Amino acid sequence: DTEVTQTPKHLVMGMTNKKSLKCEQHMGHRAMYWYKQKAKKPPELMFVYSYEKLSINESVPSRFSPECPNSSLLNLHLHALQPEDSALYLCASSQVFLTGANEQFFGPGTRLTVL
Amino acid sequence: TQLLEQSPQFLSIQEGENLTVYCNSSSVFSSLQWYRQEPGEGPVLLVTVVTGGEVKKLKRLTFQFGDARKDSSLHITAAQPGDTGLYLCAGGNAGGTSYGKLTFGQGTILTVHP
Numbered sequence: 497d498t499e500v501t502q503t504p505k506h507l508v509m510g511m512t513n514k515k516s517l518k519c520e521q522h523m524g525h526r527a528m529y530w531y532k533q534k535a536k537k538p539p540e541l542m543f544v545y546s547y548e549k550l551s552i553n554e555s556v557p558s559r560f561s562p563e564c565p566n567s568s569l570l571n572l573h574l575h576a577l578q579p580e581d582s583a584l585y586l587c588a589s590s591q592v593f594l595t596g597a598n599e600q601f602f603g604p605g606t607r608l609t610v611l
Numbered sequence: 612t613q614l615l616e617q618s619p620q621f622l623s624i625q626e627g628e629n630l631t632v633y634c635n636s637s638s639v640f641s642s643l644q645w646y647r648q649e650p651g652e653g654p655v656l657l658v659t660v661v662t663g664g665e666v667k668k669l670k671r672l673t674f675q676f677g678d679a680r681k682d683s684s685l686h687i688t689a690a691q692p693g694d695t696g697l698y699l700c701a702g703g704n705a706g707g708t709s710y711g712k713l714t715f716g717q718g719t720i721l722t723v724h725p
Contacts, residue, residue: 538715586653598703602653
């Protein structure tokens with residue numbers, strides 16, 4: 497199974513709402529990532545988990561809160577977002593970076609709209 | 612900070628034409644990945660190159676990693692409308708503060724007209 501799944505596919509939320517994005521992989525990967533992508537731009541790294549521990553936070557605002565409950569699951573909790581946070585949110589996974597051949601496998605993304 | 616300059620940014624061609632996309636950097640990468648992304652979907656990994664001078668072929672797509680591992684190219688022969696999408700190159704790093712990160716190029720939006 498070489499698939500990363502993400503739910504929901506689409507999400508519309510108000511600035512006062514709390515919602516969560518979910519990601520799951522069954523490839524045995526021990527590194528998982530959250531990216532934010534604006535239209536026609538490359539993905540921007542937000543967070544990296546390695547062995548279920550947060551290893552990289554790219555200075556992301558605290559209204560985004562990641563969680564890695566186990567080696568297969570990754571969540572992104574959202575609270576008090578701004579309209580400029582509207583974007584495609586991508587989850588990815590990879591083997592832990594042993595040789596630098598950092599092949600990341602992406603999910604289909606969650607299209608988030610903040611009203 | 613490592614940078615990958617990808618060119619061209621936009622490419623609009625007719626079916627059957629050939630094209631080449633370039634990614635260049637002043638930094639050495641331990642690996643180089645190429646992804647293709649369709650609108651509203653996540654990037655799909657096409658290939659990974661890790662050895663300087665390496666050439667890989669995937670049907671009509673040919674990928675090359677520069678000898679010094681600072682640049683890469685993607686060549687598509689006889690493009691088809693199904694090749695339309697955003698192509699992304701991404702450099703991988705083996706250590707230091709960039710450990711585990713990918714450095715993305717700015718992307719090439721390819722449109723192949725029937």
